[in-house]
Amino acid sequence: MSAPQWNNKVVKWVDDRLPVISMLHHSAYEYPTPKNLSYMWNFGSLAGFVLVTMILTGIFLVMNYTPHTDMAFESVERIMRDVNYGWLIRYIHMNGASMFFIVVFIHIFRGLYYGSYKAPREMLWWIGILILLAMMATAFMGYVLPWGQMSFWGATVITNLFSAFPIIGDPLVTWLWGGFSVDNPTLNRFFSLHYLMPFVILGLVVLHVWALHTVRSNNPTGVEIKTPADAIPFHPYYTIKDLYGIGVFLIFFSVFVFFAPDFLGHPDNYIPANPLVTPPHIVPEWYFLPFYAILRSIDFTIFGIPAKLLGVLAMFASIVILFVIPWLDTSKVRSSKFRPVYKWFFWLFVIDTFILGYCGAKAPDDYFLGIPGLKVIVMGQLSTLYYFAHFLVVMPLVGKMERTKPLPASISESVMKEGANA
Amino acid sequence: MSQTVHSSGEHQPDENRRDFLTLATTAVGAVGVGCALLPFVDSMNPSKDVLALASVEVNLANIPVGQAIKVMWRGKPVFIRHRTEREINEAEDVALNELVDPQTDDARVEKKEWLVVVGVCTHLGCIPMGTATGETRGDYDGWYCPCHGSHYDTSGRIRRGPAPLNLVVPEYEFLTDTSVRIG
Numbered sequence: 001m002s003a004p005q006w007n008n009k010v011v012k013w014v015d016d017r018l019p020v021i022s023m024l025h026h027s028a029y030e031y032p033t034p035k036n037l038s039y040m041w042n043f044g045s046l047a048g049f050v051l052v053t054m055i056l057t058g059i060f061l062v063m064n065y066t067p068h069t070d071m072a073f074e075s076v077e078r079i080m081r082d083v084n085y086g087w088l089i090r091y092i093h094m095n096g097a098s099m100f101f102i103v104v105f106i107h108i109f110r111g112l113y114y115g116s117y118k119a120p121r122e123m124l125w126w127i128g129i130l131i132l133l134a135m136m137a138t139a140f141m142g143y144v145l146p147w148g149q150m151s152f153w154g155a156t157v158i159t160n161l162f163s164a165f166p167i168i169g170d171p172l173v174t175w176l177w178g179g180f181s182v183d184n185p186t187l188n189r190f191f192s193l194h195y196l197m198p199f200v201i202l203g204l205v206v207l208h209v210w211a212l213h214t215v216r217s218n219n220p221t222g223v224e225i226k227t228p229a230d231a232i233p234f235h236p237y238y239t240i241k242d243l244y245g246i247g248v249f250l251i252f253f254s255v256f257v258f259f260a261p262d263f264l265g266h267p268d269n270y271i272p273a274n275p276l277v278t279p280p281h282i283v284p285e286w287y288f289l290p291f292y293a294i295l296r297s298i299d300f301t302i303f304g305i306p307a308k309l310l311g312v313l314a315m316f317a318s319i320v321i322l323f324v325i326p327w328l329d330t331s332k333v334r335s336s337k338f339r340p341v342y343k344w345f346f347w348l349f350v351i352d353t354f355i356l357g358y359c360g361a362k363a364p365d366d367y368f369l370g371i372p373g374l375k376v377i378v379m380g381q382l383s384t385l386y387y388f389a390h391f392l393v394v395m396p397l398v399g400k401m402e403r404t405k406p407l408p409a410s411i412s413e414s415v416m417k418e419g420a421n422a
Numbered sequence: 423m424s425q426t427v428h429s430s431g432e433h434q435p436d437e438n439r440r441d442f443l444t445l446a447t448t449a450v451g452a453v454g455v456g457c458a459l460l461p462f463v464d465s466m467n468p469s470k471d472v473l474a475l476a477s478v479e480v481n482l483a484n485i486p487v488g489q490a491i492k493v494m495w496r497g498k499p500v501f502i503r504h505r506t507e508r509e510i511n512e513a514e515d516v517a518l519n520e521l522v523d524p525q526t527d528d529a530r531v532e533k534k535e536w537l538v539v540v541g542v543c544t545h546l547g548c549i550p551m552g553t554a555t556g557e558t559r560g561d562y563d564g565w566y567c568p569c570h571g572s573h574y575d576t577s578g579r580i581r582r583g584p585a586p587l588n589l590v591v592p593e594y595e596f597l598t599d600t601s602v603r604i605g
Contacts, residue, residue, distance in 0.1 A: 157546040179496070180496035185466075185472065278549040364570065365571065
């Protein structure tokens with residue numbers, strides 16, 4: 001992989017002094033990519049695209065936003081009514097957050113299905129989880145900025161989670177707030193950090209791509225690239241495919257931005273924050289619902305640890321557990337395509353996260369899908385149980401006991417065979 | 423023991439000394455960085471102006487028996503309830519072993535007819551309902567938190583639901599019979 005020879009004198013002059021052009025050429029042009037990637041491999045570049053969209057729209061929103069409890073809500077309304085195209089920029093940013101999570105959740109499920117977390121891609125997987133955590137923090141703090149009722153009460157409920165920790169809990173929450181309740185100091189620091197975090201995410205993305213290009217992309221067969229015949233250069237094959245994916249994605253995105261901009265939000269956030277009145281039903285944004293359901297489903301005490309602390313620990317554990325799945329999964333085969341038993345558990349897990357999301361959106365005492373006798377809280381507890389059992393029981397056991405299907409000798413062979421069958 | 427150290431020191435005369443210096447320098451450097459971070463961390467704690475607004479005085483003369491008000495104190499609501507005879511009896515008649523967070527009513531009030539509690543649910547910080555007339559007061563005639571379903575009694579004690587503790591009684595003192603300073 002020697003540096004390419006540049007004919008253009010300016011390019012050569014720059015590249016001899018800072019090989020940034022060679023580096024880009026190496027990673028976005030000649031990067032040998034498995035030739036059998038499906039559309040499931042579009043979501044990484046889509047996530048990068050949404051990140052850039054969020055940063056750009058965010059920068060323009062800041063030009064008109066005022067981070068003060070007396071003015072934040074009105075400055076957002078001014079953006080919506082008076083600033084030229086303010087409504088468009090805000091709706092892109094608002095819905096962009098949801099799009100980011102849709103894309104990233106699909107990206108993560110893709111990784112889970114095809115075993116992309118398994119050796120040698122553990123670091124790649126870890127950085128991905130860090131990106132998810134950073135995204136969650138960013139989204140949470142961003143939601144507080146319009147200073148509506150849900151902003152205020154969401155911030156109150158989530159920051160109060162930290163009070164569950166013994167001894168340090170209360171001083172920690174006071175420190176997070178910069179006062180004795182969510183107030184102007186809280187809004188200001190959330191604004192500061194909400195502006196910082198996307199750049200942290202950007203840095204993590206650079207590491208994520210670096211790790212990816214070191215260990216190379218996984219692919220639907222889970223079989224590594226063995227000969228040059230298994231790979232094609234990233235450009236033009238995957239640049240064009242990623243661009244096509246972005247086109248399709250933009251149609252989906254635009255449907256929300258232009259036809260249902262508030263569909264994914266909560267109407268209560270168009271009521272200015274009022275510290276004296278709690279909305280009757282506080283719900284987080286849809287992308288937090290499964291985690292919220294896990295938090296709420298713990299309403300019992302174990303070994304004297306209060307329910308509130310257990311709930312908080314379970315919620316954090318639901319993400320932290322992803323760090324160790326490269327070792328919990330004992331199967332030698334990466335792709336679920338060749339794992340007839342695990343495949344079913346994978347889809348059960350996907351359904352489980354949807355059930356958790358549904359439970360998170362409903363009041364605990366409601367009935368699940370209106371089924372008499374089946375309370376949301378009970379269903380939430382069962383799905384929380386499966387969520388953890390999937391990683392702690394199913395992954396290690398199925399990996400050991402399952403008889404996997406024969407793997408293709410190479411990516412090329414699998415492509416030729418599928419071509420012949422078609 | 424000392425001989426071994428000495429003999430290994432003869433091969434590479436400065437190794438231990440240099441290691442010690444490197445470690446000590448790194449440690450001092452780390453402590454220095456830690457100290458330099460402190461002002462930044464502490465700058466996020468409540469500032470002087472926030473702390474200065476830490477107490478309020480409230481006139482109670484206009485609250486009829488059986489009603490309650492909300493006042494802001496440190497950015498949170500405080501419930502002040504003028505309890506009826508029946509509510510006081512209810513609060514006093516509960517056996518301590520029935521309580522999640524056992525506390526007698528006596529320990530939670532200065533004057534029996536006035537209950538002063540911070541109006542923040544001890545679960546996740548919502549404002550319980552039951553202060554304004556017409557709002558539901560829950561199954562124990564006190565307050566009901568709509569977020570996750572905690573019920574509080576007429577002494578602000580948690581009786582049912584996910585909240586772990588009773589509503590907090592703030593520091594307060596009666597200045598006269600009809601006025602109180604909170605904080």
